[in-house]
Amino acid sequence: MVSESAGIIVHELSGIPTTGPLVDSFGRLIRNLRISITDRCNFRCTYCMPEEGLEWLPNDAILTFEEIDRLSRLFVRLGINEIRLTGGEPTLRRDLPDLIARLAPLEADGLKSLSLTTNGILLPRLAPALASAGLTRINVSLDTLDQKRFWQVTRRDALDQVMAGLESLEAYPTITPIKVNAVAVRGFTREEDILALAGLARRKPYVMRFIEFMPLDAEGNWETDQVLPGDEIRAIINAQWPLDVIPGQDPSSTAVTYRFSDGLGDVGFINPVTQPFCRTCDRIRLTADGQLRTCLFSVDETDLKSPMRNGADDTDLERLIRQAVWAKEQKHKINEGEAFQRASRSMSQIGG
Ligand code: SAM
Ligand code: SF4
Numbered sequence: 499m500v501s502e503s504a505g506i507i508v509h510e511l512s513g514i515p516t517t518g519p520l521v522d523s524f525g526r527l528i529r530n531l532r533i534s535i536t537d538r539c540n541f542r543c544t545y546c547m548p549e550e551g552l553e554w555l556p557n558d559a560i561l562t563f564e565e566i567d568r569l570s571r572l573f574v575r576l577g578i579n580e581i582r583l584t585g586g587e588p589t590l591r592r593d594l595p596d597l598i599a600r601l602a603p604l605e606a607d608g609l610k611s612l613s614l615t616t617n618g619i620l621l622p623r624l625a626p627a628l629a630s631a632g633l634t635r636i637n638v639s640l641d642t643l644d645q646k647r648f649w650q651v652t653r654r655d656a657l658d659q660v661m662a663g664l665e666s667l668e669a670y671p672t673i674t675p676i677k678v679n680a681v682a683v684r685g686f687t688r689e690e691d692i693l694a695l696a697g698l699a700r701r702k703p704y705v706m707r708f709i710e711f712m713p714l715d716a717e718g719n720w721e722t723d724q725v726l727p728g729d730e731i732r733a734i735i736n737a738q739w740p741l742d743v744i745p746g747q748d749p750s751s752t753a754v755t756y757r758f759s760d761g762l763g764d765v766g767f768i769n770p771v772t773q774p775f776c777r778t779c780d781r782i783r784l785t786a787d788g789q790l791r792t793c794l795f796s797v798d799e800t801d802l803k804s805p806m807r808n809g810a811d812d813t814d815l816e817r818l819i820r821q822a823v824w825a826k827e828q829k830h831k832i833n834e835g836e837a838f839q840r841a842s843r844s845m846s847q848i849g850g
Contacts, residue, residue, distance in 0.1 A: 514824045516817075519577030520782075522792070522826035529750070530781040531578045532615075533566060534849025535597065536586040537786045541617050542653040543641075545681050546846050547716045549653055559787045563593070565806060567600045569784065572812055574604045576819065580611040582637075584849045586786065589620040595627035602632025611635055615679075615850065619656045621663025629670035637677040638664055641687070643694040651686070664704070677705045679768075684711075684726040689734055696735045700761030707753050707766040713832060714794065716844035728767030732756070735765060750780045776829035782822075783849050790819065791848060792826035795841045 520528040613635035641651045648657040699706035713720035741756035753766035783791040788803025800822035831838040
């Protein structure tokens with residue numbers, strides 16, 4: 499059956515739950531939403547985008563704060579309890595603290611975590627405003643502690659600012675934990691880089707996480723042999739500083755986290771290629787231009803922006819969301835040779 503409302507054709511949902519929390523056809527509960535608030539970036543990480551950048555979305559294609567707020571409220575009503583703002587580089591979005599301040603009160607409706615993923619360069623200036631707006635968690639991307647190599651990865655000379663940004667966060671205990679994410683690429687990431695980053699998590703109360711390189715680079719240069727498995731990285735660190743797995747971790751978490759016997763912080767491994775965690779995936783994504791994606795590797799999307807701008811009410815949007823979530827992909831096929839199809843957008847355009 500098909501119903502028409504506000505000019506949008508919405509298929510009645512056969513077999514798809516129309517109430518209760520968001521669930522997909524494999525029985526996975528969807529709790530975690532990543533919202534990209536811009537596709538632009540001031541870095542050019544080699545594993546993410548080309549030196550010249552990408553063709554950015556026009557301003558009017560990007561969701562306004564009002565639209566993000568409206569959709570976030572709806573998602574939280576549908577059981578989303580974690581929202582992470584990302585991009586592109588989310589700190590480039592003007593008045594970001596105002597957006598955080600709008601979303602933070604969703605805590606009263608069940609939002610447990612409001613976080614930000616950033617390259618960190620603007621944190622020295624923004625940290626106080628982000629903290630007072632109600633940000634509760636942060637992930638800062640940092641792949642090396644070596645100046646020259648930092649430039650080689652990001653094509654920017656900004657290591658000092660990122661380190662200062664991390665340090666500025668330490669003044670705000672309401673933002674916790676401070677996570678630091680490094681993408682490891684075989685052929686680039688060296689033992690010295692790994693140990694220096696792990697050493698940072700021994701000296702500082704950070705959760706240092708190593709992420710395997712995924713085929714989401716805009717240039718399509720990813721090769722299997724560039725994947726540096728998390729287990730290899732763990733063995734390198736463990737040989738220097740013995741690690742103990744932290745018991746009782748959330749099974750839907752992407753990372754497995756370890757404790758040093760004598761460090762302030764922890765170290766985690768996100769191994770989407772060598773140890774896929776699709777079976778417990780509880781994540782969906784909203785792109786900066788309002789497209790709902792149910793997998794990083796989705797080849798199609800559900801447009802929420804156009805219906806919203808054409809007058810759809812929350813019931814219409816809820817139907818579209820439930821339908822898209824129900825059809826969430828079972829798993830990625832990175833390790834399945836010919837069966838693997840690249841995602842329809844690259845990481846910075848999706849919102850990692
Ligand atoms: N610009 C922000 C940043 O770098 O933190 C947020 C957006 S960025 C796309 C989100 C995360 O995706 C970062 O931690 C980045 O390192 C990671 N990333 C980008 N390209 C990747 C790839 N091809 N494989 C794995 N992780 C990637
Ligand atoms: Fe920008 Fe983040 Fe991509 Fe680096 S990883 S180019 S900082 S979006």
